[in-house]
Amino acid sequence: MTDTFEVAPVDVDRLRLEVQLKYREVATNPDKGFHFHVGRALAHMLDYPMDVVDTLPPQVVESFAGVNNPFTMGELRLGDAVLDIGSGAGFDSLLAGRMVGPLGHVTGVDMTPEMRAKARANAALLGLANVEFMDGLAERLPLSDASCDVVISNGVINLCPDKLAVYREIHRVLRPGGRVQIADVVVQKPLPEEAVADIDLWTG
Amino acid sequence: MAVVRQAGLVDVRVGCMIDVFSGSAHESDAKDFETRGIVFSARKPGA
Numbered sequence: 469m470t471d472t473f474e475v476a477p478v479d480v481d482r483l484r485l486e487v488q489l490k491y492r493e494v495a496t497n498p499d500k501g502f503h504f505h506v507g508r509a510l511a512h513m514l515d516y517p518m519d520v521v522d523t524l525p526p527q528v529v530e531s532f533a534g535v536n537n538p539f540t541m542g543e544l545r546l547g548d549a550v551l552d553i554g555s556g557a558g559f560d561s562l563l564a565g566r567m568v569g570p571l572g573h574v575t576g577v578d579m580t581p582e583m584r585a586k587a588r589a590n591a592a593l594l595g596l597a598n599v600e601f602m603d604g605l606a607e608r609l610p611l612s613d614a615s616c617d618v619v620i621s622n623g624v625i626n627l628c629p630d631k632l633a634v635y636r637e638i639h640r641v642l643r644p645g646g647r648v649q650i651a652d653v654v655v656q657k658p659l660p661e662e663a664v665a666d667i668d669l670w671t672g
Numbered sequence: 673m674a675v676v677r678q679a680g681l682v683d684v685r686v687g688c689m690i691d692v693f694s695g696s697a698h699e700s701d702a703k704d705f706e707t708r709g710i711v712f713s714a715r716k717p718g719a
Binding site for chain 1: 675676678679680681685687688689690692693695696697698705706707708709710711712713714715716717718719
């Protein structure tokens with residue numbers, strides 16, 4: 469039997485705009501207080517190595533807004549080409565950039581301009597020349613076929629109504645044998661249709 | 673994880689699950705729907 473996956477019944481353009489507005493605030497005013505945790509306390513909750521996190525300047529950590537720790541599913545290797553979908557202010561991308569070393573490369577893709585600007589500033593602050601940040605959507609990744617060894621993402625794909633399109637894009641950009649290490653939100657109870665269509669619940 | 677497999681990825685492994693909204697302002701909605709942060713890996717066949 470073949471599973472079929474419906475695209476969530478939500479106004480995609482409005483959802484993307486609301487997500488951009490929310491994460492613009494996370495980038496520019498991370499201490500404001502959100503309906504989800506951010507920053508150092510969140511990194512600690514998600515079991516990131518705090519001896520590493522605490523070596524990072526505050527602006528690298530303060531806008532982190534993940535939901536789990538993708539690095540727990542496997543080590544990145546020196547020289548790996550890594551894609552970070554929804555890279556935000558660059559927290560995971562920059563950790564990955566250190567792991568893959570100067571012969572490796574990390575591409576962070578994010579649709580929110582303020583997040584990309586902060587991520588680029590953070591990469592410069594850390595002196596990481598092997599990490600770049602690009603504009604793009606998870607459903608239309610700006611990378612060529614079979615160009616990545618590892619795809620990571622943290623708390624982003626749940627914000628995409630067409631998850632099958634996202635995973636097909638991930639499959640396209642991965643090299644044969646490449647892998648994903650993805651953190652995301654799951655709901656364990658069925659969502660009523662009105663909740664699925666409620667953009668406030670999507671963006672938190 | 674069925675959507676991951678449908679896209680052509682294999683060897684799906686699920687790691688730990690975290691009550692990531694605990695203590696946040698989103699906690700009530702998250703509890704209603706048993707929302708968790710998960711992590712998983714999968715592989716593209718070949719090589």
